[in-house]
Amino acid sequence: MPIRRQISDIICETIGESAAPGRAQLDEVAAVDYARDPAYGDLTTPVAMRLAKQTRQKPREIAERIAQAIRDAGERLGGAVRRVDVADPGFINIFLARGYWLRLINQVIANGPRYGRSDVGKRRKVQLEFASANPTGPLSVAHGRQAALGDVLANIMKFIGFDVSTEYWVNDCGGQIDKLGESVYARYLRALGEKSAAVPPDGYHGDYVAEIGHDLAVKEGRRYANMPPQDAVDELGRLASERILQEILSDFEQFGIQYDNVFSQRKFEAEGHVGQLLQRMQRMGLTYEQDGAVWLKTKEQGDAKDRVLVKGDGAWAYRLSDVAYHEDKFMRRFERVVNLLGPDHHGHIRTMQAAMSALGHDVSAVRFLVVQHCTIIRGGRKVKMSTRSGKMVTLDEVIKEVGADVARFFFLIRKTDSHLDFDLELAKKQSLDNPVYYIQYAHARIASILRKAQESARLDPADLTRGVYTGGSKDDLEALEDRDIALAAKLGRFGAVLEKAGLELEPHRLTNYLQELAAEFHNYYTQCTVVGPDERLTRARLRLVSAVRVVVSSALHLLGVHIPEVM
RNA sequence: GCGCCGGUAGCUCAGUCGGACAGAGCAUCGGAUUUCUAAUCCGAGGGGCGGGGGUUCGAAUCCCUCCCGGCGUGCCA
Numbered sequence: 001m002p003i004r005r006q007i008s009d010i011i012c013e014t015i016g017e018s019a020a021p022g023r024a025q026l027d028e029v030a031a032v033d034y035a036r037d038p039a040y041g042d043l044t045t046p047v048a049m050r051l052a053k054q055t056r057q058k059p060r061e062i063a064e065r066i067a068q069a070i071r072d073a074g075e076r077l078g079g080a081v082r083r084v085d086v087a088d089p090g091f092i093n094i095f096l097a098r099g100y101w102l103r104l105i106n107q108v109i110a111n112g113p114r115y116g117r118s119d120v121g122k123r124r125k126v127q128l129e130f131a132s133a134n135p136t137g138p139l140s141v142a143h144g145r146q147a148a149l150g151d152v153l154a155n156i157m158k159f160i161g162f163d164v165s166t167e168y169w170v171n172d173c174g175g176q177i178d179k180l181g182e183s184v185y186a187r188y189l190r191a192l193g194e195k196s197a198a199v200p201p202d203g204y205h206g207d208y209v210a211e212i213g214h215d216l217a218v219k220e221g222r223r224y225a226n227m228p229p230q231d232a233v234d235e236l237g238r239l240a241s242e243r244i245l246q247e248i249l250s251d252f253e254q255f256g257i258q259y260d261n262v263f264s265q266r267k268f269e270a271e272g273h274v275g276q277l278l279q280r281m282q283r284m285g286l287t288y289e290q291d292g293a294v295w296l297k298t299k300e301q302g303d304a305k306d307r308v309l310v311k312g313d314g315a316w317a318y319r320l321s322d323v324a325y326h327e328d329k330f331m332r333r334f335e336r337v338v339n340l341l342g343p344d345h346h347g348h349i350r351t352m353q354a355a356m357s358a359l360g361h362d363v364s365a366v367r368f369l370v371v372q373h374c375t376i377i378r379g380g381r382k383v384k385m386s387t388r389s390g391k392m393v394t395l396d397e398v399i400k401e402v403g404a405d406v407a408r409f410f411f412l413i414r415k416t417d418s419h420l421d422f423d424l425e426l427a428k429k430q431s432l433d434n435p436v437y438y439i440q441y442a443h444a445r446i447a448s449i450l451r452k453a454q455e456s457a458r459l460d461p462a463d464l465t466r467g468v469y470t471g472g473s474k475d476d477l478e479a480l481e482d483r484d485i486a487l488a489a490k491l492g493r494f495g496a497v498l499e500k501a502g503l504e505l506e507p508h509r510l511t512n513y514l515q516e517l518a519a520e521f522h523n524y525y526t527q528c529t530v531v532g533p534d535e536r537l538t539r540a541r542l543r544l545v546s547a548v549r550v551v552v553s554s555a556l557h558l559l560g561v562h563i564p565e566v567m
Numbered sequence: 568g569c570g571c572c573g574g575u576a577g578c579u580c581a582g583u584c585g586g587a588c589a590g591a592g593c594a595u596c597g598g599a600u601u602u603c604u605a606a607u608c609c610g611a612g613g614g615g616c617g618g619g620g621g622u623u624c625g626a627a628u629c630c631c632u633c634c635c636g637g638c639g640u641g642c643c644a
Binding site for chain 1: 569570571572573578579580581582583584585586587588590591592593599602603604605606607608609623624625636637638639640641642643644
């Protein structure tokens with residue numbers, strides 16, 4: 001159990017259950033955080049002030065009582081605590097013992113890639129749906145941001161013990177695909193020389209549509225031109241969307257993303273699920289007919305208005321399939337469902353929640369995470385985008401321009417609520433401006449130290465296990481100095497960061513942490529020489545920087561960013 | 568009009584369920600290399616958190632209100 005939690009438990013025991021209505025609440029009240037300033041120790045908690053309000057006691061007195069309890073639990077904490085201070089108006093500041101940090105370094109070395117893992121997810125089944133782009137055109141940077149976030153969230157959540165499954169819901173039928181079919185059909189006819197054929201104004205105008213039309217004309221000749229136009233449009237819509245889907249999946253792969261499941265709306269509908277749901281909702285009395293359309297009563301479940309499920313022309317609204325799809329997630333027994341979507345779909349969230357609630361599902365199990373817009377900055381200017389017109393910056397272009405590592409990192413660096421300015425020039429700079437290289441460089445430097453140590457025969461290659469120094473003895477760490485301990489202390493926070501990032505769905509916490517850790521290391525590097533005259537100190541520091549390497553490479557691995565040995 | 572997100576240093580943004588003097592990177596200015604990669608490090612100046620009111624021992628964080636920006640408010644998806 002992490003030291004934070006151990007101490008938190010002691011506080012809970014001291015203050016008793018009376019302090020909060022439930023165990024979960026009590027844990028929150030008694031939460032112990034890493035201190036932001038070394039002057040406040042390693043760990044700190046404002047629990048006494050929180051309690052003072054409820055119990056009308058003096059915070060200082062409560063703090064003293066808790067502080068004493070922590071001191072008294074010294075043995076139980078394995079001597080991890082060196083000193084407990086109480087500061088005005090009632091902060092409890094905990095200083096961890098040197099021995100604790102030395103043990104931590106050895107733990108990191110011993111656990112390697114497993115260090116930082118936990119079981120807070122309790123193997124709960126989680127489904128993560130993200131970047132479900134319509135197969136009507138190339139992926140945009142907005143999809144790229146969602147994809148990077150979804151992928152990394154999946155990695156982090158697995159790491160902290162969730163049973164995660166990722167999914168791409170493909171809207172491969174319906175009105176958009178008809179539009180695509182019409183657009184391709186027009187381009188196809190033009191490629192055959194029919195000058196009068198034109199893409200409808202609300203169709204897809206991108207170059208890729210012309211390319212598909214042209215290819216079909218070359219390969220299939222007049223085959224589609226000889227069909228009844230509506231049949232040709234249907235057929236071409238299907239063909240084009242399949243082709244575009246393949247390109248999308250290959251772009252995702254190039255971006256380091258592979259879905260566990262690609263879920264086709266067309267197949268889903270063809271299997272009858274959607275029709276069945278419609279009938280069921282009608283039987284349940286959740287719908288009514290008006291103006292020739294079938295409406296779902298979402299307003300009484302909190303939506304702004306009722307919504308159309310079946311349009312006046314008898315066609316299913318997209319919404320119907322989406323409701324069926326979301327319900328299907330419950331049928332597949334996911335305990336938690338996370339859905340990443342763009343800000344242009346946030347109006348849809350209420351409707352889905354209302355529908356799930358009407359169907360009797362636990363809405364709180366579904367979390368919709370709105371990922372705000374991503375603006376591309378080129379030459380200091382925002383680039384305007386629009387999918388329909390084909391004027392857009394595609395994910396593919398960005399990857400080609402700055403590389404997948406940099407693209408991923410930039411997408412992850414801000415919290416999802418914030419708009420993201422993606423400056424292409426900045427991303428391309430291989431300099432201190434670019435946080436990705438800054439972090440990767442920290443890793444490369446450590447790798448370099450270990451190489452140099454081998455070259456100078458200070459390190460026996462046999463003592464290197466997967467790039468980590470495991471030689472000498474654990475007691476060597478006794479030689480470490482204060483500056484070394486400060487670096488080690490940073491490693492201790494890794495688990496807490498991951499937990500927070502995974503549970504709160506905030507991957508930017510990991511990128512922030514990594515930047516801090518890299519900064520700490522670079523600073524350390526200029527202050528301390530690892531391979532020095534003192535044999536024992538050298539062995540100790542080889543251990544320490546190896547531990548840093550373990551955490552940096554774990555974190556980069558979770559982010560899906562390459563881990564360079566040399567730069 | 569209503570709904571969602573945002574408004575923190577010149578710029579881009581963090582800020583641990585409200586907590587200890589408001590932070591980082593970039594930009595600006597000044598320094599550091601006979602020592603494991605200077606894609607690095609150190610230092611300085613710079614904001615009081617969109618405006619106003621409120622709750623609190625304590626507010627950038629909560630409440631109210633106003634202003635500004637983005638998005639939504641389809642029988643499109």
